[in-house]
Amino acid sequence: xxxxxxxxxxxxxxxxxxxxxxxxxxxxxxxxxxxxxxxxxxxxxxxxxxxxxxxxxxxxxxxxxxxxxxxxxxxxxxxxxxxxxxxxxxxxxxxxxxxxxxxxxxxxxxxxxxxxxxx
Numbered sequence: 001x002x003x004x005x006x007x008x009x010x011x012x013x014x015x016x017x018x019x020x021x022x023x024x025x026x027x028x029x030x031x032x033x034x035x036x037x038x039x040x041x042x043x044x045x046x047x048x049x050x051x052x053x054x055x056x057x058x059x060x061x062x063x064x065x066x067x068x069x070x071x072x073x074x075x076x077x078x079x080x081x082x083x084x085x086x087x088x089x090x091x092x093x094x095x096x097x098x099x100x101x102x103x104x105x106x107x108x109x110x111x112x113x114x115x116x117x118x119x
Contacts, residue, residue, distance in 0.1 A: 011053060014049060014052060014053050015063060017049065018045070018049055018059075018060050018063040018064050019063060019064075019067060021041070021042075021045035021048075021049070021064050021067075022042075022045070022063060022064040022065065022066065022067025022068060022070075022071070023067050023071055024041065024045075025038055025041040025042050025045065025064065025067070025068055025071075025094065026038075026067050026068040026069075026070065026071025026072060026075075026091070027071055027075075028041055029068060029071070029072065029087070029090075029091060029094075030071060030072060030075040030079075030081055030083070033087060035090045035093070038068065038090075038091075038094055039093075039094060039096075039097040040097075042064055042065065042068070042094045042095075042097050042098045042101065043097040043098065043100060043101040044101065045060075045064050045098075045101070046060045046061055046064055046097075046098040046099075046100075046101030046102040046105065047101035047102065047104055047105040047108075048105065049064070049102065049105065050101060050102040050103065050104065050105025050106040050108075050109065051105040051106075051108060051109050052105075052109075054105065054106035054109040054110060055106075057102035057103050057105065057106040058099075058102065060098070060102045061095055061098040061099050061101075061102045064094075064098055065092075065094050065095040065098045068091045068092075068094045069088070069091045069092060072087070072088065072091050
């Protein structure tokens with residue numbers, strides 16, 4: 001007996017992509033020290049992930065956003081980069097554009113799916 005449902009695809013590659021995007025945005029934050037560029041990277045990464053996997057968009061915000069302070073901490077420990085207090089606080093502010101990107105991507109995906117179905 002076959003079912004009409006396709007087998008569920010694993011989200012593991014998307015979690016890996018989210019982690020890599022977070023590490024890349026964190027590295028750019030450490031190297032360039034520009035909040036707007038970091039926010040743009042987080043926004044675009046979360047928007048892409050929200051488009052690819054629109055269910056529970058908050059998970060992309062948490063994964064991408066958590067790696068930015070983690071990368072700053074790794075740069076402090078490994079590379080002896082001394083971030084300023086403002087740079088530490090701004091690394092936590094990267095969650096805000098991530099929220100807009102992930103939920104925006106999820107909404108766009110819903111609109112695209114509705115257009116494909118002719119609704």
